Amino acid sequence: MTPDWRARAAAIIPGGTSTGSKRPDAMFGSTVQGPTHIVSAQGCRICTADGDSLIDLTAALGAVSIGYADPAVTDAVCRAICRGPVAALPYTDEVTLAERLCELVPSAEQVRFLKTGAEACAAAVRIARAHTGRDLVLGSGYFGWLDWWTPAAGVPAGAHADYRHLPFNDRGRWHAEFHAAGDRLAAVVVEPLVEVLADVEWLRELRAHCDQVGAVLIFDEVKTGFRLHRGGAQALLGVTPDLTTLGKAIANGFPLAAVVGNSRVMSAVHRTWISSTLATELTALAAAHAVLDHHAAHDVCALLALSGAALRRAIADAASAADMTVSTIGHDTMFIIRWPDDATQDTMLLALRAAGVLAKRGPYQFPTCAMLPADITIVGDAFHTALSR
Ligand SMILES: Cc1ncc(COP(=O)(O)O)c(C=O)c1O
Numbered sequence: 579m580t581p582d583w584r585a586r587a588a589a590i591i592p593g594g595t596s597t598g599s600k601r602p603d604a605m606f607g608s609t610v611q612g613p614t615h616i617v618s619a620q621g622c623r624i625c626t627a628d629g630d631s632l633i634d635l636t637a638a639l640g641a642v643s644i645g646y647a648d649p650a651v652t653d654a655v656c657r658a659i660c661r662g663p664v665a666a667l668p669y670t671d672e673v674t675l676a677e678r679l680c681e682l683v684p685s686a687e688q689v690r691f692l693k694t695g696a697e698a699c700a701a702a703v704r705i706a707r708a709h710t711g712r713d714l715v716l717g718s719g720y721f722g723w724l725d726w727w728t729p730a731a732g733v734p735a736g737a738h739a740d741y742r743h744l745p746f747n748d749r750g751r752w753h754a755e756f757h758a759a760g761d762r763l764a765a766v767v768v769e770p771l772v773e774v775l776a777d778v779e780w781l782r783e784l785r786a787h788c789d790q791v792g793a794v795l796i797f798d799e800v801k802t803g804f805r806l807h808r809g810g811a812q813a814l815l816g817v818t819p820d821l822t823t824l825g826k827a828i829a830n831g832f833p834l835a836a837v838v839g840n841s842r843v844m845s846a847v848h849r850t851w852i853s854s855t856l857a858t859e860l861t862a863l864a865a866a867h868a869v870l871d872h873h874a875a876h877d878v879c880a881l882l883a884l885s886g887a888a889l890r891r892a893i894a895d896a897a898s899a900a901d902m903t904v905s906t907i908g909h910d911t912m913f914i915i916r917w918p919d920d921a922t923q924d925t926m927l928l929a930l931r932a933a934g935v936l937a938k939r940g941p942y943q944f945p946t947c948a949m950l951p952a953d954i955t956i957v958g959d960a961f962h963t964a965l966s967r
Contacts, residue, residue, distance in 0.1 A: 581627075583614055583615040583627050584602060584610075584614040584615075587614065587615065594614065597639070598723070599639055600639070602614045604938075604939065605636075605938045605939060606924060606927050606928065606938070606939060607920060607923060607924035607927070607939050608920075608921070608924045609924045609925070609927065609928045611928060612928055612931045612932075613626035613627065613628060613630065613632070613931065613936075614627075615627040618647075619634070619638075619646035619647060620645075620646050620647045621645045621646060621647070621948035622634060622645060622646070622946055622948040622949040622950075622953050623646070624646070624936065630934075631934070632931065632934055632935060632936045633934060633935050633936070633949075633953055633956060633957055633960075634646075634936045635889070635935065635936060635937045635938070635943040635944070635945075635957070636936065636937070636938050636943065636944060637944035637945070637946045638831055639826070639944075640801050640805065640826050640827065640912060640942060640944045641825075641826045641827065641830075641831045642827070642830050642831045642944075642946055643804060643805055643827035643830060643869070643878060643882060643944075643946055643947065644830045644869060644872050644878065644946065644947050644948065645830075645946045645947055645948025645949075646831070646946075646948065648830060648868075648872075648948070650868050650871065650872065651830045651832075651865050651868040651869065651872075653868075654864040654865060654867060654868035655832065655861045655864055655865050655868075657864065658671075658860040658861045658863070658864035658865075659861060661860060662860070663859045663860040663861050664855075664856065664858075664859045664860065668858045669858065669860050669863065671860060671863045671864065671867065672691065672858045672863055674867070675689075675691075675863050675866055675867055675870075676688075676689035676691075678867070678870050679824075679836065679838055680838070682808050682809050682870075682873075683803070683809050683810055683812070683813070683822060683824070683838055684809055684810075684812050684813055684818045685797070685812060685818050685819050685820065685821065685822045685838060685839055685840060686822065686838035686839065687838075687839070687840050687841045687844070688838065688839060688840075688841050688844040688845075689836055689837070689838045690836065690837050690844070690847060690852060690857075691834060691835070691836050691857050691858055691863070692834075692835045692836065692837070692852075692854055692857050693833045693834065693835060693854060693856060693857060693862070694722065694825065694833065694835050695721075695722050695798075695800035695823065695825035695826065695835050696721065696722020696723050696724045697722075697724070697835060697854065698800065698823040698824065698825055698835035698836060698837050699721040699722050699724070699727075699767070699798055699800070699823050700721075700722070700724045700726055701823075701837045701852045702765075702767065702796045702798075702821045702822075702823050702837045702839075703715055703726055703727075703764075703765060703767065703796070704850055704852060705794075705821060705837065705839070705843060705844065705846050705847055705850065705852070706764050706765035706767075706793075706794035706796060706820075706821065706843065706846075707764045707765070708846040708847075708849045708850040709764075709794060709842075709843045709845075709846035710763075710764045710765070710792060710793060710794060712761070712762055712763060712764035712793075713740040713762060713764055714740050714741075714742070714759050714762040714763050714764055715727070715740060715741050715742070715763075715764055715765045715766070715767060716741075716742050716743075716744040716755055716756070716759060716763065716765075716766045716767070717741060717742075717743065717744055717766070717767040717768065718743070718744040718745065718746040718767075718768045718769065718772065719746070719767070719768055719769030719772055719798055720769065721767065721798055722800075725737040725738060726738060726741060727741040740764075742755060742758075742759070744766065744768070746768070746769075746772045746776070747772075747774070747776055747777045747780050748780070749777065749779065749780050749783065752780070752783065752784065752787075756787055756791070761791065763788075763791055763793040764793060764794065765788075765793055765794040765795070765796055766784050766787075766788055766793060766794075766795055766796065767796040767797075767798055768781070768784065768796070768797060768798065769797075769798045769799075769801070769802070770797050770798075770799065770802055770806075770810075770811035770812065770815060771801070771802050771806070771811060771908070771909060771912070773907060773908055773914060773941065774907060774908060774909075775811070775814075775815070775909060776811070776815065778815050778816065778817065781815060781817040782817055785817050785818075785819070788820075794820045794821060794843055795819040795820050795821075796819055796820065796821040796822070796823065797810065797811065797812055797819040797821075797822045797823070798822075798823045799811060799812070799822050799823060799824055800823055800824065800825040800826055800835065801826055801912060801942075802912075803822070803824040803825070803826070803827065803828060804824070804826075804827040804828050804869065804873065804878070804879070805826075805827050805879065805882060805911045805912060805944070806879060806909060806911055806912075807879050808873045808878065808879055810822060810824070819839075820839050820840055820842075820843045821837055821838070821839035821840075821843055821844070822837070822838050822839060823835065823836070823837055824836045824837075824838065827869070828866050828869065829862050829865040829866040829869060830865055830868070830869050831865075832861055832862040832865035832866070833862050834862035834863065834865065834866050872947075876947070878947055879911065881947045882910070882911040882945050882946070882947065883909075883910040883911050884910075885910075885945035885946070885947070885949045885954065886909070886910030886911050886912070886913060886944075886945040887910040888951070888954045889913075889943070889945060889949075889954055889957060890906045890910065890913060892954060892955075892957055892958030892961060893906055893915060893958075893961050894906070895958065895962075896958060896961035896962045896964075896965045896966075897961075897965060899962060899965070899966065900962070900965035900966045902918070902965050903918050904916065904917055904918070904926075904965065908941075908942060910945075911944070911945065912941075912942040912943075912944050913942060913943055914940065914941050914942055914943070915937065915943060923939060924939070926964050926965065927939065929963070929964035929965075929967055930960055930961065930964045932964075933959070933960035933963045933964055934956065934960050935956070935957050935960040935961075
């Protein structure tokens, strides 16, 4: 009999997994059937613990852009393991990777590496506070699980007391938030895509006002970096922040994140303390070098957009054939499926898994370069089967 991995995991790991967004209820909602664990991932497919092969539309929450177990990335990582991933001094690969990032990302003149997106965001905010000598931060987006912005249980109120929410894309309301912040404003941190791309005029206004009051503008490009454009959404939208956080697709699933920014603001790193023992371990740096090689050889972001557009068309065709109000919003490289209601969503996600495709609740579905036209046809057929039931 196959082990019940869902029950075994729930008994020993609170929530069933250490990545909160991969909890069965976060992925699939109320349905308690279907796979919760995998044994391998290759290309655009995962192999579940029950031995089923599914096309995965989640790309590991956007952490993978090239494809699972990409041979070139895997080879680079294996070679890094043989060299010894950490030692007394930092590897030269850290320097060369920083140089490559500065060539690609408009805001980047200097770089500090970390391991997770949440760490990169916390570091960027600390640098901004050290640079300005001020505390208050206005933010729009999701910045990871750390204390500085989240009013979660267990976080002392004081830890996030200097963080205020800024409504995304709201050109009418930011004036009031800025006015209330006055000369206490250290930084404005925004994701350049929250369901939809940020309004360029809104970003320009934020840029201009930060300059006027001496605050630091931070773009959180943990999801959008090396996905929307290899220079990030900032290259696409033409607005350059002072600092940028990167993560996820930068290393195709290996644990690497970064804060990059102009030297004027980044120099505040000298006046504070940001450090992590494994921030510069070699496997993730090597994976990122292999990812950048891939970007140099192919227009990765254009390929992601092509696959995403084809997936969205396939979903729209299936919805229209089944006469269901199912649509997609967002960007072709990361989009959301809009279902009529939560119950339909959960039923359909279960039917999709039965038809060989794993999609998740809510934001986002992410294409990868490993998704070929034949895979997209299979996804389209699975949506037809699920929606016409
Ligand atoms: C925009 C953004 N910033 C930060 C984070 C946190 O990254 P991590 O989960 O690697 O800590 C995420 C994670 O989804 C994210 O989407």
